[in-house]
Amino acid sequence: MKQIKTIAVKEFKDYFISPIAYIVISLFLIVTGWFFFSTFFIFDRADLRDFFSLLPLIFSFIIPAVTMRLFSEEKNVGSYETLLTMPVSFTDIALGKFLAATMFTAAMLIPTLSYPLFISLIGEVDIGPVIGGYIGAVFLAAAYCSLGIFASSLTRNQIVAFIIGTALCFTLTILDKLLFFMPTSILPVIEFLGAGSHFATISKGIVDSRDILYFVSVVFISIFSTHIVMHEKN
């Protein structure tokens, strides 16, 4: 437990030592800010629904960029060897890195809290969906971070890790938008597998245990797969 914390804190600090953190956060804020506010005054609705509906798509590109270095860089530099020969288990390493990435994405969301503050100045904001939306965003971020970490554990090349990660996250994002291609018999299954519908329910302010379970399952499966990859690769 202590070691998970040590690794998570170290990785989290690492983001802010290098310029990556600042670049990714700026990029995220510019993209979300632009897409959200460019249509905000046209719709003339005092809520964050459009912001949250954008998140899965933006996250599926931003988060793999956050997670791509976590394993790939260590493998490339060789520090992976020093890390693995210290008395830490594979699970501790994977969980530590996962927590660091999730904390980082959560930190990235903090500046966006100014959006509801700003909107509340010009209209009545229903606080429920906003809180639900942020909770959902953290769960979504956790799920995508775990997928990104799995992608990073597969290769020593950060670009390859980014592409695999994006492909995985993007698939989950668009799965429930491709339903009309699927045979009707497996429709409910495919819809359940996609991240979109689960995130949509939470961001409406409805916290359903099935949606929580979905995100937790994605995290569990990805971290477990990462563990298997780490085990098999040596």
Add this chain to the structure above:
Amino acid sequence: MIEVQNLTKYYKDFCAVNRISMTIRKGEILGLLGPNGAGKTTTLRMLTGYLRPSSGTIKVNELHMPEDVLKIKSLIGYLPESAPLYHNMLVYDYLDYVARIKGISDKETRYDRLLRLSELCGLSAIMDKPIADLSKGLKQRAGLAHAMMSDPEILILDEPTSGLDPNQIVEIRDIIKRIGKEKTIVFSTHILSEAEATCDRIAIINNGRVVADDTTLNLKKRVQENSLIRISLRGADPEKALALLKTIDSRLEVTLVDPVEENLVSFEIRSSGDQDFRSDIYLKIKETDWIILQLAKESQALEKIFRELTREVA
């Protein structure tokens, strides 16, 4: 302390380590010696639990790999080749992080430990520098501090002196010798003189097999002494001296070489067998009015073993 039985590692079809067995006793400094690509690094990586052996067993202090791998890892301090550390961290931050991971959770203890290690490894002046800015020798010393953080009973060092300049090599060797008084140390090298200077015992590895494993002294005894005597004379006539030296014994092979200094005449005298001819040479020269400025015997035993045992690759 460490018991290795029939350790084998295949990379796909390539057999990097082939049924190595050895026992490493407590307090010993063991040198793994071998040409590049002999399987030294693979062997060390399996000992540290980084690589899983294809077959064979490793036992450390009655703990078995892989069941007790975490316990074994906490007994071992490991410095990989070329010390791959986190480049973006400061030396202090890095060592502090390592201390936390190795379970030194108390702040005071951690600080004391860092202070002691920075003195031992000569890092005091560079604790506030990013690792990326360190020279190779300093990086190696930071790596050594990393390996010794938890005061482990066993230290495994992979080519700790490769790529360093002569001064740094001597420094690292001194550190190894100093630690080696209390700890068990296994280190790999492809430099013969280094193994000879630092190790109690040498295991020579070639093509993934242990081809020799003995104390440094015994290894030297194993081959028949093939000694080389160098002699330099002042005031001698080269022709006459050559003739005179040849009369000492018929088994001697005397060759005139370029003198080490001006106005000197130098010879190399090779002899087979373990008889020492130095006193005979001295007595012979004493009869003349030449002055002996140098009379030294070099043993080439280890080099000869090494070359014989590892010849096929070269």
